[in-house]
Amino acid sequence: MPDANIRIPEEARDRLAAIASGEGLSLRAYLARLAETLLTPQERAERAEKARAALAEWNGYAPTATEQRELDSELDRRLSKVTGR
Numbered sequence: 001m002p003d004a005n006i007r008i009p010e011e012a013r014d015r016l017a018a019i020a021s022g023e024g025l026s027l028r029a030y031l032a033r034l035a036e037t038l039l040t041p042q043e044r045a046e047r048a049e050k051a052r053a054a055l056a057e058w059n060g061y062a063p064t065a066t067e068q069r070e071l072d073s074e075l076d077r078r079l080s081k082v083t084g085r
Contacts, residue, residue, distance in 0.1 A: 003028075 013027070020030030039047065056062045063071060 016030065017027045020027045023030065025033070052062075
């Protein structure tokens with residue numbers, strides 16, 4: 001597999017290199033492993049849809065779009081209260 005060059009700030013590179021070293025890996029190996037463990041936005045959406053379907057099948061939970069917006073707003077309100085934002 002050919003290598004690719006990615007430009008990032010030195011501070012970010014140094015931090016990632018220190019993390020990789022702490023795990024006994026080269027920066028190259030650490031980034032390759034990291035890429036394999038993270039989900040793309042499409043993969044996250046697919047996984048979320050499967051989870052919603054499983055929840056609906058299990059207990060019938062299926063909020064409408066309006067209910068979902070209200071739940072999201074309530075969660076945002078609670079998070080902002082906790083974080084002070």
